[in-house]
Every structure is written in structure tokens, then in C-alpha cells.
Amino acid sequence: MKLPNGWEMVVGLEVHTELKTASKMFCGCANSFGSEPNTNTCPVCLGLPGSLPVLNERAVEFAMAIGAALHSTISPSTFHRKNYFYPDMPKDFQISQYDLPINSGGYLDLPDGSRVSIERAHLEEDTGKSTHLGGSGRIHGADRSLVDYNRSGVPLVEIVSGPDIRSSDQARAYASELRGILIATGASDGRMEEGSMRIDANVSVRKANAPFGTRCEIKNLNSLRSLGRAIDHEALRQVEVIEDGGVIRQETRHWDENLGETSTMRTKEEAEDYRYFREPDLVDLAPDQAWQDRVRASLPPMPAERRRTLADRLTDPTEAQLDAVEVVIDLGLEPWVHSALDRGADITLALARAANELAAGIDGLVNLTLDAFTQTLLMEQRGELSATQAKTVLGELLASGGDPAAIAAAKGFEQLSSDSLGATVAKLIEQHPDEWARFRDGDEKLAQFFIGLVMKSTKGQANGKAVIAELHARR
């Protein structure tokens, strides 16, 4: 979306990502989504009197991995307490990093070639989760509130970008690329729908090259779609306010996905004074060089590099192929594609089957061996499977694994032998002499006519390419 009258939006994003550690940030409780409420809790993550936090080493490693992937500087850091009352926060303060974050500076390059700067990526703990029942459905005015502390103390990294984003498309591209990086580092599963990645957007508007305007922060955008819609809506709102002679007040705003609009949560005057001070129960965090080096050395290739590696195997890539590459990288499907290509599969076919069939059955990926995928593609290329049959075989493999040849046999996907195909083609040519004459005169469109007839008479058992070969052999 483009703003009217020469207005430009200025956006910075704060992305919170839960880290995929086995245990929580400061205790040994399981860090897992979807357990019975209040079962993954202990005195520490319930903030019981007398309990003390002990920092999870793995959380520090994930934070450093994220920093390394974002070209940040990893520095000695400290923890602070952010003090405010909220029932889902058991200590009524959150342990976070303040003036000395573990990662500072850095940048993220987007596929369109633009670069977004990173201000910091720091460690903090998550809160519990409140559910408000009855009444307004929000904390004020609900009949009852329930709190689940399973999420309390789950490690988070908050990644703060510079105010470098200029469109909702760029914001979505940034969030999507960052998500790929978080998944690649193993730090996060990037599941926005489960809240393991949450985004706040700082939005302001200005005329081109004018100083930044007053910003509003939109909280808790839980999908890329919401992110894009909320930013566009908020930027437009601000333009309208200013053009109507009003001023933008700095405030925190809430995005209502159903209404498709933002509304005031609290103004700057109502903002909490968090009374940050050093967390006296934790010691300074100063990962030594050797530890940092180990984390850097174990960092796998990031999406941008993987995208390049895969795209480099395409000669003269088409738009559709590049789109398929994008999907394959986003979903981490390139091991299947690379393995198939290494063994002679056609790249267009491999990308298409991965970006469509594998993407659609992504949850079954654990069942699909690299070899089974390759075999299926090669069978299709050799004409032993039609496209439809190959897709059916892949579906079966994703559902329950197995051997492609055996599945094809069990489904009766034996292709017609060339003898019987030849006989069928010959019979159909005899029955349609006019069409055959036009084909012989060079009208290639008639090939499709004959393929259709062969398919109909063989109930789809024939392979299109083999039919074309037969037709050409007889021309």
C-alpha cells in the first residue's frame, strides 16, 4: 500500500521469540506448549517467596546464536528487573536485560536487497497466560480471570529493529526473513499461531526526508497478515489525523483483527514507570570468547545463503521457479530438493513437487526419506508414473512412509507397456484420420487431442510423455 499525498511510513519492529530450550529460563521446569494448565511449574517460576533464579545456559547459547546470525556484537551483559503489577507475572516484576543487552547492533538483509538495522537482541523471561471469562473478555470488566503459569519463565529473546522499514510489505518480509533465521539457528520454532513469535510494531508517518513523526506502538501482532494490515491501517490513521489538523499522541495501541483497526490501550501519560534496577539475584553474564566462538562455529547456513545455493542450480530461473525456491527455503525443504538434484532429478520438477506436495503435507515430513522423494521423482521422469500418480505416491509417503515402487505397485500404478500403448495409439489414429492428418502437417496442438483420447481409453494409466513419443514415432 502507498500512503497518499507524499506521506511515508516509518516502522520499527520488536519481535519476541520463545526459545526452544528443554527447560525454562531460570528453573528446571519443562518448556513446552499445550500441557495441562499449571503443570509445568515450580517455586521458581511461580515466584514463591524465597525462590531464586538460576540462568539456563542453553538460553544464553540460543541468544548468542541469534546475535551471531544478525551480525550483532555479543557483549558482557546484565539482568534488570522491570517492575509492574500484573496477575500473570508471578513476581510482579519481569527479569529482562536493560542497558547492557547480550547482543547489540547488527543488521538483517531482506530478499529484495534492502537492509534493516538491528538495535539489540536481548534475553528476558515470558509471563504466564491469562484467560478472562465473561463480561468484556479483557482484564478490566471480566467476570473471572484464570492464569496458567506454564509459560511463566519461558526464555525469550526480544529483537528490536531500527526504524528502517518503509512499507508493510517490507515489514512482512523482515518478519518472515527473521523467522527463517530463528528457525535456522534452532532457537525458535517460529510458530506465530502458538505465540512463540510475537510482534510489536512502532509506526509513525512523515513527509519524505522530514524528521520522524511521533510513533505509536501496536502490541501483539500474531500473524504476518495482522502485521501488514495493522501497519497499513495505523499509518493511514495517522495521516488522516494529521491532515485533519490533529496531532499524534505517543501511545500504545491494540490491534483488533476482526474490526481491522487499532485503538488506544494507554497513552504516554498512563505509561508505567518500570523502576528498572539490576537484578540482585543474578550475576553478570559474560560469555567468554571460546564460548562465543563455539556458538558461531556451530551456526548452520542462514536462509539467504541457502536461497542463493539453491537458486545457483537454476540456469536462467523463471519467476515461478524463484517463488518455489522461496517456499522450499522457508519450509526448510531443501535437503530433499538437493538430494534429488544430486541424483539426476529435473530441477523444475523437484522444486514444484517440494513447493506444492511437500509443503502441503509438511507435518508428514518425518515420514519421507530423502531417497523416497528422489525415487518418486525419477519414476515420474522415466514415465513410470504419471504426474497425478506421482502426487498420490508422495501423499502416501508423507502420510505413512514406505517405498515408492511398492506403493505404486500396490495402487496398481503399473504404466501401460509400450506395446499395448502402441496398439492403443494406432487404433485411435485409425479412428480419427482427419486429426491425424493435421498433426502430421505440423499442428502440434493435436498432440493434446490424442493424449486425451489415450487417457480416456486407458483410464489414466498412460503417461503423457510416452504418448507424445508414440505419436512422433508414427508421424
Next chain:
Amino acid sequence: MKSAQQIASEVRSGVTTAIGELTTSLRAIRERNDELHVFLYVDEEGAIEAAARIDERVGRGDDVGPLAGVPIALKDNLCQTGIPTTCSSRILEGWRPPYSATVIDRLMAAGAVPVGKTNLDEFAMGSSTENSAFGPTRNPLDPSRVPGGSSGGSAAAVAADMTPIALGSDTGGSIRQPAALCGLVGMKPTYGLVSRYGLIAFASSLDQIGPFAKNVTDAALLLEAIAGHDPMDSTSLPEPSPSLVAHVNDGVAGQRIALVRELVEGADDDVVASVYRAVETLRDAGATIVELSIPELHLGLSAYYLIAPAEASSNLARYDGVRYGLRVDADDVAAMNEATRTAGFGDEVKRRIIVGTYALSAGYYDAYYGQALKVRTQMIAAFKRAYQQADLLIGATTPSVAFTFGSKTKDPMAMYLNDVFTIPTNLAGEAAVSVPFGTGEAELPIGVQLLGPGRSEARLFAAARVLEIAEGRS
């Protein structure tokens, strides 16, 4: 009453039984607890079970530990599984922790028998136990006077021969001051020597658990049993528990001990006289005595009364009525939080929460909390310089002997001044011990304070032992 060391040795050798010792302890509690209000909760059943288990293990020939069968009193800010733990506050009334403090696990492993939870100033904020929501504790030596605080209940338990040893916590003097006022040995160990896991926080960067005993050896025995690294406390020192009992008779020969002017300034004459007499005693025992001035000590009180309340304002935020303890219902969550905290906290706790909140607020942080942190840094440096000239420092523990009820409750500053000599050690994270030496007004005991750098507990006990022997206490 027998010493802890004697009880442990007799229980281990079968001369006496843990149950027998416990019975003596419980009888003493029954006799005087109503009068003195020492224990908020006596866990008779649990104690009997623990003692019976010790005796059973002795019978089997097991090594039951250095505190075998020794009854012990616990300050009621230490969490013990299933036992009401209140911090002497209405806000925690009825709460039973689902876990035990590391020190309690270690006591049990050492064979000790916890008999109950003792009274304190609410959330350890005070110097007389008059701030307990459940009423004050009386000084067993003179029931018209306070036992000191905040660990007044634990001090009184030992002074009244209810238990031979007790645990307290010391944030600005809360072990040493009641030890002085009740005629006991009390130590504030080096920050991090004893795990704070399970100690309900007042001011996390200052709090430290430590021992009360009638004599130096028992205090050393108790500290040895609870000290040493704990993976549950990030601020816990990495080293294992130091050897203390083995060194109590090391004496002070060759030690340089500095009398610090600021640590006697403003103290009553009888207190000053005791300190001077202690200095002479240590000189006679072979120590080299020097005199020092550490002007930075004057800043301790003001820095402390910003840092401690600031941390407390955050530590005590969790008492919001949502999860445990008191809840006063109201229309919405914020109103419930407010009503609960208004009803649940006493005046002194509220005063400190307000001061601490203010000191950390935007626009005031630099002038108050930030400034106090700088003073703390200076204090640490000043002690470091002092310890280049002396191995240990000596001064008074408190400005006076035990005072009467109500004499300081109207003026918070008068009460705060009671901790002027003890606070600097907490700010510096170092160690200090109070040992009874002489008496003052109304024959009440006077405490002399010995201060040392981090991990100097063995030397401090050895010096305290020299004074104890000179006083005719073996």
C-alpha cells in the same frame, strides 16, 4: 543447657538420645513461650519424627552428622516444607511452602532437629521485633526489654535455653544486633557463603543467613553445616564449606587488629569501655593493635536505607493476593491488589516500600538509588584499604544494651541508628561476628563486633573465642 557440640557428641555416642534432648527443648519452650513470645509455630510432631529417625540411625550405627540430635530454632523467614512460614506478616498468614530452604535441607542432613519458627520484625524490617504483626518477643534476660531484631525470636530462643542454636538472617545487623542484646555469639557470614535459596527476601544483595549460639564453637559448628556452594543460588560462592570448628582455638597471635573510630562513635560509655577492654585482651593474646578511621562508614546508614528499601519494594511486589497468602476481595484486580496489600502489610513495611519505590522512580533514580550504589562502591573500597592495614577490625555491635519496649518506636530514625555499626558489613558483602564481652546498664550484656574481609570467618571466630575465654566462658 548443654552446648550443641556436647549434645551432638552424646547423641552420636549413644550417651543420650535425640528424643531426650528434644524433650528438654520442648519443655523449655512450653515453660516460657507464652511469656516471651519466641516461637510463632512449634512443629512438635515433625521434630519428634526427626529426632526418632536420628536415634534409629544411631542405633544402626550410621554416621548421623555433626549436629546429631541438636534442636534448632529457625527464623520464620526460612521456608520449610509444609510448615507455616509468615515473615511475621499478615500477608503470608496461612501459607505453607511446598519446599524447604537449602539451609534446612543441610541442617537435616547434618542431623539437626528443627523445632519451630521464631518471631521477627515483619519481613525482617526492624531492630526490636516490635514490628511483628503477631506481637513482639521479649528479651529473656529482662522481659521489659526488646531482644533486638529483626531475628529477635531466634536470639531469644537460644538466650532462653529453648534451643542451643538458631538460624537468623542479617540484612543490616539482624543477627549481630539481637545477639549483642541477648548475650550471644552471632555471625553475619560473607555474602554468598550461605545459600539464600528458601530465605524469603528482604533486600537480596544484602541478606545473608547466619548462626546464633551461646558460644563460638557452636556458632562455627552450625555455620560449617549450612555453608558452601549451592547451585540453586546464583550468588552463592563457588567454594565448598570452609573448615571453621578446627580453627576456633587458633588465637590471634600475629594478627593485626584495627580499632575503628567510627565503630564506637556515639556508643554509650559502657559499650565503649567494653570495646577498649576487648582490644586490650586481644593485645594481651598477641595481636598487634592499630587505630583506624574509615570516614566512609558514616555514609552507610543513608545508602542502606535507599538500597534495602529499593530492593524490598520489588521483592515484596509478589504479595498481591493472586496466588497465596492473604486476599482481600475487591471489584477488580488492581483494587484487590491494593486492598490486600493495605490490609496485609504493617506500617514499617509500607514505609520502606514507599521509600524504595520512590528511590527507583524515573527522575529520582540517579539522585537516590544511583547515588547509594556509588556510596556502596566507596564503602567496599574503603574496607579494602582498611584490610591492607589490618587483618580484622573491631568496634561495637550496637550503641547501647537492650532497650525497653516502645522507647524507639515513635521515631524510625532512632530505631535505624541502632544498626549504624552493623550496616557497613552488609553493604560490603563481608563478614562480622558479635561476641558478648562485659555488661552495661542493668547488668545487661554488651556485644563487641569483629569485622573481617570476605571469607575471614575462621579468623573472626578465633578472635571471638579469645574474648570468650577471657570472659571465663569455655
